[in-house]
Amino acid sequence: xxxxxxxxFIRLVGFWLGYAKVSLWLLKAVEVxxxxxxxxxxxxxxxKVSITKDDLEELVEQCRDLSKSIYSQIxxxxxx
Numbered sequence: 371x372x373x374x375x376x377x378x379f380i381r382l383v384g385f386w387l388g389y390a391k392v393s394l395w396l397l398k399a400v401e402v403x404x405x406x407x408x409x410x411x412x413x414x415x416x417x418k419v420s421i422t423k424d425d426l427e428e429l430v431e432q433c434r435d436l437s438k439s440i441y442s443q444i445x446x447x448x449x450x
Contacts, residue, residue, distance in 0.1 A: 395429070395432050396432075399429055402419055402421065405419045406419060406421075
């Protein structure tokens with residue numbers, strides 16, 4: 371069990387509340403991945419899944435932003 375002091379707990383809650391929007395793009399990316407890996411590139415409706423270069427670049431950028439935010443939160447808790 372991990373015990374957090376009050377300040378660390380508040381930062382953690384604030385961080386996760388700020389990233390509720392992450393679930394939308396991340397769930398969509400996981401769904402598309404599932405279609406590609408488990409359904410041979412087709413969705414549940416048996417339609418071909420289309421992924422563009424722009425889609426991939428946007429996903430990479432979103433992942434980069436999320437990882438930077440996570441690192442920043444971890445780094446700030448180390449300094450206190």
